[in-house]
Amino acid sequence: MAERPTTSWRKGIAQGAEELAAGALDPNCACMAELFPEELLVATDDVLDMFDAELPRLGEADDAQILVVVECLVLALNVVNEAHGGSAFETDEREGLCAYIDESLTGHGVDVVALTARHGLGRYELTDRWRKW
Template sequence: MAERPTTNWRRGVAAEAAELAAGTLDPDCACMVDLYPDELLSATDAVLDAFEAELPPLAGGDDEQVFAVVKRVVLALNAVNEAHDECAFETDEREQLCLYIDEAFTEQGVDVTALTARHGLGRHELTDQWRDW
């Protein structure tokens, strides 16, 4: 399965904590815990859990089924972002989440390029219709 962005974010939090513990990072320069608090990571993981649970039957699904799953995951991520004052997912996080969604579909046999092209979209526009983050 594609690596979740939250796995990467947790790795960054742990690495920064190790640097702080070792005394190799000035505490005034630490920011990972503020960028990725446990509440944000847990809420994002809950959304991605639900998304992943919907993936297996999609390989043979039609476009409407796939777009319905995209809509649900994006709207749920919008809610997470709203709960964090509209600043949970900045540019880097947005790119990681969109790539993860694309890769997860691709791993399940969904041809994202063909899917989006059939609807007059570029591959990287899969989430744009619903995405607020």
């Protein structure tokens, strides 16, 4: 099962807090909690929860059904991103979210390479048409 990006973000926050408390991290470099406020983490997890709930039926779904689920996910993440000044998901976060989507679909029987190829897309272009983050 794919690890959610929010899980690694939370781990980074915890690690930063531990290092800060131990005096091993300069307070000026302790930025994880600021980059990933709890409100952002919860909102992102809420969206990913909806996506995860759809995954079990996608292995047998047709392309249109799969693409609707991906579109809804991406549009919901757009809303989360906009609610956080349009900068909640920078390069690393985008890559993590896209990898999570790909790995989750693959883990539930969706051939992402074939799906994207049938629609004239490269494997890593699945979210591009709707993504604003």
